[in-house]
Amino acid sequence: MRAFVEREVLPRAEELDQDGVFPEQLFHRLAELGYFALRYPAEVGGQDADFQTACVLYEELAAGSLSLAAIAAMQSLMGTVFVHRFGTSEQHRRYLVPALRGELVATLALTEPEAGSDLGAMRTRARRVPGGWHLVGTKTWITNAPVAGLLTVAAKTTEEPGLKDVALFLLDASTPGFQVGRPIRKLGTRSSLTSEVAIDCTVPEDALLGGEGQGMRNVGGVLSEIRIMTAALACGLGRRALADAGGYAGQRRAFGRPIGEFQLISAKLANMATELEAARLLTADAARRLDAGEAITTQAAMAKYFASETCCRIVDEATRIYGSYGFAMEYPAQRYFRDARFLLYGGGTSEILLGLIGREVLKRGGW
Numbered sequence: 001m002r003a004f005v006e007r008e009v010l011p012r013a014e015e016l017d018q019d020g021v022f023p024e025q026l027f028h029r030l031a032e033l034g035y036f037a038l039r040y041p042a043e044v045g046g047q048d049a050d051f052q053t054a055c056v057l058y059e060e061l062a063a064g065s066l067s068l069a070a071i072a073a074m075q076s077l078m079g080t081v082f083v084h085r086f087g088t089s090e091q092h093r094r095y096l097v098p099a100l101r102g103e104l105v106a107t108l109a110l111t112e113p114e115a116g117s118d119l120g121a122m123r124t125r126a127r128r129v130p131g132g133w134h135l136v137g138t139k140t141w142i143t144n145a146p147v148a149g150l151l152t153v154a155a156k157t158t159e160e161p162g163l164k165d166v167a168l169f170l171l172d173a174s175t176p177g178f179q180v181g182r183p184i185r186k187l188g189t190r191s192s193l194t195s196e197v198a199i200d201c202t203v204p205e206d207a208l209l210g211g212e213g214q215g216m217r218n219v220g221g222v223l224s225e226i227r228i229m230t231a232a233l234a235c236g237l238g239r240r241a242l243a244d245a246g247g248y249a250g251q252r253r254a255f256g257r258p259i260g261e262f263q264l265i266s267a268k269l270a271n272m273a274t275e276l277e278a279a280r281l282l283t284a285d286a287a288r289r290l291d292a293g294e295a296i297t298t299q300a301a302m303a304k305y306f307a308s309e310t311c312c313r314i315v316d317e318a319t320r321i322y323g324s325y326g327f328a329m330e331y332p333a334q335r336y337f338r339d340a341r342f343l344l345y346g347g348g349t350s351e352i353l354l355g356l357i358g359r360e361v362l363k364r365g366g367w
């Protein structure tokens with residue numbers, strides 16, 4: 001995986017950031033190499049790998065291009081997992097297998113303009129109609145939406161407040177009434193295209209994935225995976241930023257010697273490396289526990305919180321080590337700094353995660 005990244009991804013990382021276009025060739029290469037199907041069973045073209053193996057994929061890709069890693073994470077996890085778990089054999093044939101082969105881009109449509117952390121405020125509605133369901137609503141911050149052919153859409157089936165009536169639906173992007181809306185211009189991860197979508201579509205009865213009223217339970221069933229995956233992305237980006245900053249500190253000279261020999265610069269590198277190692281161990285332990293079938297809601301939250309915040313600290317220190325060149329577009333330090341902000345939001349903001357962890361500490365009376 002690392003060899004692939006160094007040979008095919010790193011040489012294009014700056015181009016992906018500058019151009020901000022979907023990396024179609026690299027997307028197909030990932031599919032060709034089997035990475036999208038890594039954790040899926042052989043009957044749909046996968047390798048039935050464990051989650052620890054998938055975290056290798058996420059970390060290494062993020063060390064090359066966080067944009068590409070975000071695309072791969074959506075395709076191999078959030079965009080396809082619900083179709084795999086709850087879809088019919090025909091839906092597997094028509095949607096899941098092509099997505100894992102890279103012939104169809106998949107995404108998850110969950111967030112709304114007024115329903116991010118508070119999903120109970122979701123306004124997208126699904127009502128029964130003869131032969132199926134009619135979905136109406138607007139979603140935002142939808143990864144890969146401009147190129148997606150398959151969406152898993154969350155919608156409420158009643159007007160009752162709260163999360164009990166949320167359901168998930170399979171939506172083919174060619175369905176009449178589906179429209180890609182305003183693109184969202186972002187600070188970083190620019191090749192991972194993001195936009196709003198408008199939905200006014202009728203879908204068949206079997207488009208309901210996982211049962212009526214089971215949407216948030218089913219999303220919650222993969223939330224720990226999403227958080228650990230995000231932690232792995234953070235570790236990959238942090239590792240790349242640290243390696244580049246260390247290389248620069250060993251070459252850049254001031255007052256007759258490399259700046260890395262100055263104690264304050266050396267201390268920065270030491271702190272960055274120590275926090276990165278802690279983040280990687282926390283992430284690896286959470287992935288191992290998940291594979292072992294343990295209940296790891298809190299451990300996954302800890303891994304995501306600590307790794308994403310650590311990555312942001314590392315990329316910030318990297319720009320400081322570069323000095324004024326950390327502000328220059330010709331060096332990648334500024335890209336790492338911009339891309340790292342992406343990691344703070346998906347899977348739960350740091351504030352949400354801290355609340356979750358804190359409640360568990362109070363419940364246990366310690367740790």
